[in-house]
Amino acid sequence: MSSWVNWLIATGIFLSIFYSGIDTGVSLGALFEPKNVRAVERFVTGLWPPETSPQFLLQVARLLLETVEISLVATALAIVLALPMSLFAIRPQGEEYAAQRLGRFQWSVRRTIYYSVRCLLGLLRGIPELMWALIFVVAVGLGPFPGILALATHSTGILGKLYSEIFEAVDVRLVETARVSGCNQFQEFLFVRLPMSLSIFLSYTLFRWECNLRSATVLGFVGAGGIGTQLIISMKLFMYHEVSTLIIAILALVIAIELLGQFLRVRILEGNVNKGIRDI
Incomplete structure (x- = not known):
């Protein structure tokens, strides 16, 4: 591509960002206006000291546990779905060979299913978790259950796409060997695609659980359970000392889950490397 085209693209991107900033009213000076400074000062000074009454800390612990439970159940449900x-969302490979092996009609059905599932996964992940939470709160009422459904629905779209792409990335020669040996699509997945991509599969799943945990902390804003429920109540009542305690609790939970995630990913990687050494 010629250099002037690159410059034209870069200029277009820059102008788009510049116009978007103007159109959305971005003004760094607004942060330092006296009324805004006083509002931030009231909020910050209200955070200290944090609420440390045993009754409130016990409630925070219960809500943290509920948040973790929401993320765990939602992630498990998303994996099952x-x-x-993802098996139907794997891109068909070797069109001419597959069309001859399956027949034109079956091949057309296979491609139709592929595009339909891809569109469905795109729809599920295209709607944010908070929007799904609002829908499910209307459908099943307040509480952790709509939060679980919201996270599971959104995560199904994300994990379905990720799984299909890591399964697609498996060496096509191994897949063709399995096909020549007489394996059907399920056997091909079970004995070739899944074992070859297991470590990446587990790593992506674990990362999605971490994301669900973070998302679960804010689903309470719309009444979908978790610690976000108490956070929004305390904010509306201007009880900033409780907000401080809740923020510290959320931060501690996120750090703990991040450390746990790193530990598990290292264990998965080490297990995969050790297995490879034993195979050699």
């Missing part, structure tokens, strides 16, 4: 959907 995303894994079979």
Whole structure:
């Protein structure tokens, strides 16, 4: 591509960002206006000292546990839904060979299913978790259950796409060997695609659980359970000392989950490397 085209693209991107900033009213000076400075000062000074009454700390611990439970159940449900959907979302390879092996009609059905599942996964992940939470709060009422459904629905779209792409990345020669040996699509997945991509599969799943945990902390803003429920109540009542305690608790939870995630990913990687050494 010629240099002037690159410059034209870069200029277009810059102008788009510049116009978007003007159109959305971005003004760094607004942060330092006296009324805004006083509002921030009231909020910050209200955070100290944090609320440390045993009753409130016990409630925070219960809400933290509920948040973790929401993320765990939602991630498990998303795996159950995303894994079979990802099999149908694997891009068909070797069109001429597959069309001859399956027949034109079956091949057309296979491609139709592929595009339909891809569109469905795109829809599920295209709607944010908070929007799904609002929908499910209307459907099933307040509490942790709509939060679980919201996270599971959104995560199904994300994990389904990720799973299908890591399964697609498996060496096509191994897949063709399995096909020549007479394996059907499920056997091909079970004995070739899944074992070859297991470490990446587990790593992506673990990362999605971490994301769900962070998302679960704010679903309470719309009444979908978790510690976000108490956070929004304390904010509305201007009880900033409680907000301080809740923020510290959320931060501690996120750090703990991040450390746990790193530990598990290292264990998965080490296990995969050790298995490779034993195979050699």
